[in-house]
Amino acid sequence: MTKVNVYVTLRESVVDPQGIAAKDALHKLGFDEVGNVRIGRLIELELSGTQAEIEERVKKMCEVLLVNKVIEDYSFEIGEVAGK
């Protein structure tokens, strides 16, 4: 099984209520050096297939289910592909 990390982030144009709250809280705690904070999702998948298959399939999963393209962007990283 190969590990794939999918990174889902809110689009820049979308206000991120969680990010704003986290930034405020960090400031309150004295972390004044913090500028923007954005909170996204990290989806860890395990799956089988060749590098090329995985790439194509993960892309599809993102488009179909894992990511809402109206508000979110994504990227992913494929770990070492396990032999079959």
Added chain:
Amino acid sequence: MTKVNVYVTLRESVVDPQGIAAKDALHKLGFDEVGNVRIGRLIELELSGTQAEIEERVKKMCEVLLVNKVIEDYSFEIGEVAGK
């Protein structure tokens, strides 16, 4: 400002209902090759400081606020450190 990505994942032994439900949905959609799915958080921070400062401060932010250590683990990646 330097960008830091914090990756927060549920500890292995903690059940991840979201991951289980997402896995089921992926299977139903025909992505049978998917094994485990775990859903975590990706926190993107912008902050200022030297590499060493940033490292220390982000660690502290995680311990104090961003991560719930009872159930979560974390790691982070510091982008290129911006000059002052």
Added chain:
Amino acid sequence: MSAMHEPTTQQIKDEKLYRQMGMTDEEFDRAVEMIGRLPNYTETGLFSAMWSEHCSYKSSKPILRRFPTEGERVLQGPGEGAGIVDIGDNQAAVFKMESHNSPSAIEPFIGAATGAGGIIRDVFSMGARPVALVNSMRFGDLSDARDRYLFEQAVAGIASYGNTIGIPTIAGEVQFDNCYSKRPLVNAMTVGLLNHEDIQKGLASGVGNTVIYAGAKTGRDGIHGATMSSTEVAVDKEAELPVMQAGDPFLEKLLMEACLELVKSDALIGIQDMGAAGLTSSAAEMASKAGFGVEMNLDLIPQREEGMTPYEMMLSESQERMLIVVKKGREQEIIDLFAKHNIEAVSVGVVTEDKMLRLKHKGETVAEILADTLAEDAPVYYKESKEPAYFSEFQAMENTEPVVTHLKETLTALLQRPTIASKEWVYNQFDTQARANTVVAPGSSAGVIRVRGTNKGLAMTADCNSRFIYLDPETGGKIAVAEATRNLICSGAEPIAATDCLNFGSPDKPEVFWQVEKSADGISEACRKLNAPIIGGNVSMSNEVNGVPVYPTPTMGMVGIVHDLSQVTTTAFKQAGDAIYVIGEAKTEFGGSELQQMVEGKIFGKVPAIDLDVEVARQKDLLKAIQSKLVQSATDLSEGGFAVALCEKAFDAQGLGAEVSIPGSSVTALFSETQSRFLVTVKDEHAEAFEKLVPDANRIGTVTATAEIVIKGEENTVLVEGTVEEFRSAWKGAIACLLNSEA
């Protein structure tokens, strides 16, 4: 860890390894004597879990026996997942309250959420559909950041579970006191409904019948939760704690629907949820109650992690799991039923004749103990009880008024005390109207839902003033019960039964055990007098931080029946011109009051007295008046006394206010917490009839069409005067304000 690396029986004994599991030397010796040999590691684990306070009630049993548990409506008293009371028309209400204090102290969101999940399971495992949730919580006074975090997260956790599964939260209470700092109490109650023929019990009977496991897979989470919840949690040792058992409300929703379908099947013999001590307690208790044995093959248990040992499987407290016994030969249809709901169900064992709980793993017998030994033969402790020195000291004190210089400022400050302030911040996070039956949502004296298909309603509330109980547990215990019944009565309901959650410090402290005993006596007497048998409950001991026990907090959960929905009454004023009555007279009684705590920074002295005969008479009279439709609005006087209650009646009444005159010393008249009192409004044309029915009522003023509160004292002096809006804004925003404060 594999079984091979487990300590040997001799090591367990010699190195006293059972102590790590919470067993005492005497308990271990007792276990050895009962089975006639040394127990292995798994067996020691079974004993330690089943003989923990949480499962065995070893030190509270003698106390629980004092409670009245019978009544003409009671169909099931304590002993099952939840108690059951008849509500007529072949229907019954099923309810129970349970604590999740220790887990909530460590991880408040998950702790509170799984607490809600567990008590919901208890109710549907009886065959009932859960229809409403109630909660009772205690936190530090919010001046500390950790306490604010615990409060915010615990509320969010309860909300998350209840909202996701789709059961409305319709009542509850939250109080704040620094005795709960870092040691919150989180008690959750579920109320369900069923038809009499659907009542289920947790019985494993009929030799050869099949034991089925249904629900979530078993993981290594929550191992030794039962023993943990019976000991003090050191807050700074989080890292060493067992892994939290996280909940999955979505899975529970599916499990609930499956189980509610299952109870209609004649293949079902018994069903019980896996709560504290998981598989161990459900299997041992189901066997023991039925007088049979259970043999399970642990290889068949659905496992979430690899290489789990029998010990780990038996002690796991993974959530959302049920143990079920079905008729032999009918397994497949039951498994299919669960599959339809997307729930995994597997046959894991059989019912046997020999009364043993026998566990097999990889072809070997890894545990073999009489089910009764585990479930019934825990030692019973008659703990030492000692009246604490403070009690006689307090009893010797004279009743005095706290010194108050400015009445209006004091009232405003009281309205801002988090215990008195609006709990909107809390209940706005709950779906209060799911199931579309909520007649009275949070914000009045009690929550009320209608019973569909009838003209009846169920009212519910949770109450406990722990300051009173600390100062005088017996009187305080009576007050807790009386307050709960008052809240029901004020909503137009007749109380029918109670549940409780006995939250105390360590019972090994004689002073704490004295509190347990005395408050139980008070509760018992009041429940008898007020006709509210206790049909179930829960004990949570060792709620301490750094060795200091929290105030004794035996929370009462109570359910009442509204015989005709048109009799439902709420707190808020209804109409200008209505007469305002107060039932009962204020006396100078400030021991344990909110005013005393606020002014003096501590509590002391004698608590308000309560005469249960007076209480019963007034409640009867008032309920009669409400049922005769003579009453427009009603509320009881509790924390903060008369002035607070009067303001609360105006807060939810658009554009209405009050003008009243009250006799006596002003501080007492405004703020005393004298018991057995009510504030009621009545249409002028009903005044005479009302007064006849309620002889203790005194007319003190009128509901006005201007949104102002005017309270006059003797000789027409104005004691307090202000707009409803200024009082409301103080009251409404107080909790949010405290949470946003820095530091």
Added chain:
Amino acid sequence: MRFAILSFPGSSCDEDMVHAVLNIVGEGAEVVNHNQADLKSFDAVILPTGASFGDYLRPGALAQSSPAINSLKEFVKTGKPVLGVGNGFQILVEAGILPGAFLINKDLKFRSGNSTLNVENASTRFTAVYEEGQQITLPFAHHYGNYYVDKETAKQLKADGRIVFTYADDSHDGSVDGIAGVLNVQGNVLGMMPLPERAVEAIIGGTDGLPLFQSIIKNWSENNVSHA
């Protein structure tokens, strides 16, 4: 009229909707399971609220894996009415049947209560029995009630009269332009976060939700009378 109440695992308020339509409004209503999903024989489909699939990943997202979504898309094409309330609205948005997306409430908390709404368009088949500009009170209960559409789309929605309800008070949770309910282009699909089925009886929460159901029925009978 026959209503299908399309229920996904976790759509816990399906029975509330059946009760409202069947017992109060007095039309046919039955729960249709997401796996079976033959919707053809129904006159209208309602997606009830609740937490389908536990609201996991994103509310409404995992429902996209159900066979019912395809039948639903077919049903939408027939032009018959489809109503999604609360989580049902979120499912419609995730399916792309309605525009936009949902974010977590601005203050991050689940919120429930009553909201005052403006009826922005009283000429739709869902609102004909209301008056234009009328203010109504409906309950709501959601954690992701913060409706998002980009500025362009919002403008377009407004111009097309597809914004059916807006919040008249501060209970919008961050929703763009205070949008509480939107229509699809064809005008046969309405999604709204407030919950009309919880306001059809005086005893539980008022009756301001009733005209919504009456509007659907009125439109249906007008069309079916003219067909006859």
